Amino acid sequence: MDATIDNIAVAQQTNLEVFSGVLQLLAETDKDIIVVTSDSRGSGKLVPFGQKFPDQIIEVGIAEQNLVGVSAGIASTGKKVFAVSPACFLTARALEQIKNDVAYSNNPVTLVGISAGVSYGALGSTHHSLHDFAVLRTIHNLIIVAPADNFEAEQAVKLAAETDLPVYIRFGKKSMPLLSAEKSFEFGKGRVIREGSDLTIIATGETVEHACRAARKLEREHNLAATVVSMHTIKPLDYNLLSDIAAWDKPIITVEEHSVYGGLGEACASFLIQNNFRNRFKIIGIPDEYTVTGSQQEIFNHYGISEDGITQTALALLGE
């Protein structure tokens, strides 16, 4: 496992590039793959897709409500629709369309939130998506996924194209690490990236890399072994894995690029408390404030979503 962890500095593609590539592959043989965008062709890495499959991409302009409604209408005819828009606008501006037109009506649209979390960095809080897990978790009949690496991104897009259920996939902007040789992926099943017996770090999306870095640091500098889980599916949450982890009776840290309210951490905490687990527990995320100015990495560093920050939280939780 260490060999792959040592590879985490190796830059792979961005998850969006993987997304675009998978869509192109699928569209080669499937004319039912339809992409709908709200002026997001460039930022969604969909220019090559549009050039190759001009009849399979629909542009609705900067109009997120219509983006989702139109996507639901197209999906109702049996097509596999990917609605692509910045995560912040897609999940806030079009929330009612996601709830009613997609999830409630069970139109199997894959909602693709791009530049999620604080990927837009210094563009500020208007462009940050730190609410999407929280609001979407309350919507029935919607799978919520945040891939941590290219493998998870590829698998998530392929599965989304196959499933009859609505899906929300959240992508960041940066190049992704290769996290694990483990090649198994399904919605609702967390991936154990690394195993250790002193504590567990459950992370999601682009924070999984930082959890892995912290685990490595804990091992090398403090002789502590951390299990790291990529909880790529926020809903349905992998309660079986959570139960197994909690049963070890070791501390648990959750890490996410999301408000500490209503995201992965609170979802885990709710399950654990209600099932009588009493592990020491800490949520790392963005606190209840509009974020500081900076790049994604600087914002991560500021709020402790980083190798050092997660390490410090782990040491404090372990009483080291």
Next chain:
Amino acid sequence: MSEKELAQKSVEYRKKILKYIYQAKAGHTGGSLSCIDILNVLYNHTMHVDATDFTSPDRDRYIQSKGHTVEALYVVLASRGFFPESDLETLCKYQSHYIGHPTRKVHGVEQNTGALGHGLSLSVGTAIAGKLDKKDYRVFTVLGDGELPEGSNWEAALSASHYKLDNLCAILDKNTLQISGPTADVLNTDPVDKKFEAFGWEVRHVDGHDIKQLTEAFDALPFAKGKPSLIIAHTVKGKGISFMENQLKWHHGVPDPKQYADAVQELDLYGETLASA
């Protein structure tokens, strides 16, 4: 179905709308009565839909944007054999599928609606898919004039003309009243024809209770090749029941026993007049 038969159907539908709202003690009476002639003509004259083959990819689609007047849709679907009319005895009751807004749990309903400003985008997407698949089906949606301020309508209107959706027809049930008062006072959207024309639509006005005008308008679709069509149906909220017409309280008013009896009597008399004409 002849114009006279369609007119008789509308009388039947009005009685059924009242009956089930009366029994359920809930519903949107005024708006159901204003749009029922439109739905009557759509389902009994214009659209190609078949209850026994509802999943046919070639069927015409109807999406009710003004979802609160679902009672009008339910009685029409029942009469077209989508479900036994007796099911409507459960309207709005505990655990019934026949809830107060359209739901796909009910056979024949294309989309769940109710929140306003959703139907046109859904219809645009469905119409785009029809164009992509080179299918001949058409998409119809009834909008309320009270829901037009929702910005999503205008986003959808723009995209409908951008994609030259001449397989799409929106019908505006312009009864000029919404829950708080006259639509012109709440938020005036007139001149709505000019607005849609400016957005690239071809627009016609009809009397929304005149079967002949409705059938002729639907028969003339599309009004212009390469353009979406809008029929502005001038209607009366509560149409057909004298004491309900143009009365705001009947937006979601439910008749008491005497009002119900009076309403049925009026409709019976009107039906007899029609039959003898």
